Amino acid sequence: KNEVEQSPQNLTAQEGEFITINCSYSVGISALHWLQQHPGGGIVSLFMLSSGKKKHGRLIATINIQEKHSSLHITASHPRDSAVYICAVPFTSNQFYFGTGTSLTVIP
């Protein structure tokens, strides 16, 4: 049973395309995190959000708490956006559930 489901698992896009990655979760949460991992690299936090929408450059994250769903959008995608994107939700003050990640490849 996965408390956090991401889709799609893999995504290939042409440079400049608009990209959407989805995350659904089954537990009650106070906040949801979007994380990014470049090939061979560590993981960095992109967003933490508990309601509405957040924007950082070409990245936009939205969350609907009632529907238990979040989306990460990338506008005008670029090859440097190629990475694994991971959705994470805390379920205690110490622990997180993680999605298995969406592997994005942006082709020039």
Add this chain to the structure above:
Amino acid sequence: DVKVTQSSRYLVKRTGEKVFLECVQDMDHENMFWYRQDPGLGLRLIYFSYDVKMKEKGDIPEGYSVSREKKERFSLILESASTNQTSMYLCASAWIGSGNTIYFGEGSWLTVV
């Protein structure tokens, strides 16, 4: 900027060897975590610690132990490495509280031969 530093980026060890993976964070976080990451399985929690000398088992603690003697340092120990422990190991830290950001290290690639 928060920094989580893992001591070794790449290691190759022999079956049966004892392996130490060290992690240091510089933000006075109470929580520290060790995860392993395998293709198709995502991040799986091995152990976490919410205070000095305190530890809790995660989802896959078998074959691992941990040590937290100082707040900033959390070590993962493989008492007798086996080939099925070949993986990417990620350390993370965070303040207590479900609304806080989690910070990860760069990861340690361990190959057991």
